[in-house]
Amino acid sequence: MPVLHQMQMSGNCYKVRLAGRQLGLSFKLKDYPEHDGLTRKPEYLAKNPNGRVPMWETDDGKYLPESGAILFYLSEGTTLQPTERWARAEMMQWMFFEQYSHEPYVAVARFWLAYAPKEELEKKRHLVPEWHAKGNAALGVMETHLKSRDWFAGSQYSIADIALYGYTHCAGDGGFTLSDYPALSRWLARVAQTPGFIPLSQSW
Amino acid sequence: MPVLHQMQMSGNCYKVRLAGRQLGLSFKLKDYPEHDGLTRKPEYLAKNPNGRVPMWETDDGKYLPESGAILFYLSEGTTLQPTERWARAEMMQWMFFEQYSHEPYVAVARFWLAYAPKEELEKKRHLVPEWHAKGNAALGVMETHLKSRDWFAGSQYSIADIALYGYTHCAGDGGFTLSDYPALSRWLARVAQTPGFIPLSQSW
Missing domain, CATH: 1.20.1050.10 (Glutathione S-transferase Yfyf (Class Pi); Chain A, domain 2)
Structure with a gap:
């Protein structure tokens, strides 16, 4: 199952949860405490060198950062993107x-x-x-x-x-x-x- | 003919000129001097309330700001966008x-x-x-x-x-x-x- 690496109170992460719910997607959350700096640690930076959440992890272990890119990726071909x-x-x-x-x-x-x-x-x-x-x-x-x-x-x-x-x-x-x-x-x-x-x- | 509202030394405007040339597009430039503040004047703000260049003006008088959006718009369906x-x-x-x-x-x-x-x-x-x-x-x-x-x-x-x-x-x-x-x-x-x-x- 895909994983959203996130912080609950981040608006950028909320955008992905909201779109995901409205698209009827199934995925898990992995939460990062706000002030722990875990997204700047080597283990996280190996997945996203820019050290930020949200980051989307696919079923086959690929990683996608940037809330705008995740929204775009998840909604391609759906009613959340206009076609014109x-x-x-x-x-x-x-x-x-x-x-x-x-x-x-x-x-x-x-x-x-x-x-x-x-x-x-x-x-x-x-x-x-x-x-x-x-x-x-x-x-x-x-x-x-x-x-x-x-x-x-x-x-x-x-x-x-x-x-x-x-x-x-x-x-x-x-x-x-x-x-x-x-x-x-x-x-x-x-x-x-x-x-x-x-x-x-x-x-x- | 479409018009690119721009400043020559702006990298954001250069992106559109470069993509436009590589896509073989025809358009005119309208230049704004760097320090004149013309993009913050009412005439310009009526076209782009965010007061920035680049801004793309279509043949039929519609306006599109944001270099990333202009790049996306101009290159839809071309080799400058992957399909996968x-x-x-x-x-x-x-x-x-x-x-x-x-x-x-x-x-x-x-x-x-x-x-x-x-x-x-x-x-x-x-x-x-x-x-x-x-x-x-x-x-x-x-x-x-x-x-x-x-x-x-x-x-x-x-x-x-x-x-x-x-x-x-x-x-x-x-x-x-x-x-x-x-x-x-x-x-x-x-x-x-x-x-x-x-x-x-x-x-x-």
């Missing part, structure tokens, strides 16, 4: 947007403000205004899109929505005010109504 | 790796050390050691892969190689020492030998 060429381009647009312009601020603020040891946070405190400025800019870009669209890629729910949902729905943990974004807030509610939806806290 | 499912997963893995773990350090160091106004660099000087540490970590991950593989996705040259080539080949501008990475250096030479290859400095 432009909609597929939009799907990729928003998945790259999320990893480059959203996650490094929205997810990072959440990690440091909600999960990191307090004494570590103090060393990062001076970065909080930049995280909030750039994170709010990213949420603003999403809001603009969602004023006229229900979903991010084409006219259907896809892995682009899952990729953006992962850290947007819990942005409040990082000090963001989601009620400032009404169209985005309605989209969050739509995602939570999709068949097979599971919340971040729910284990496999 | 696992190789496609690897393609996405390395494209997301590039945008998350490589570009924010390797490209950013190059920008500030080689292109930014000197007085602006001084405000960022304290970040150089972190850019170099994380950028070298990313180059090390590439080196590990390339010790046993010729290309990043499957066994063929693909948009994953183009995505990684964009800022790796000019990492020296950012203070990185590419000769420390012999397998990576051989891969750079292989990419430069692919049919239709153009260097970053070459205009369209």
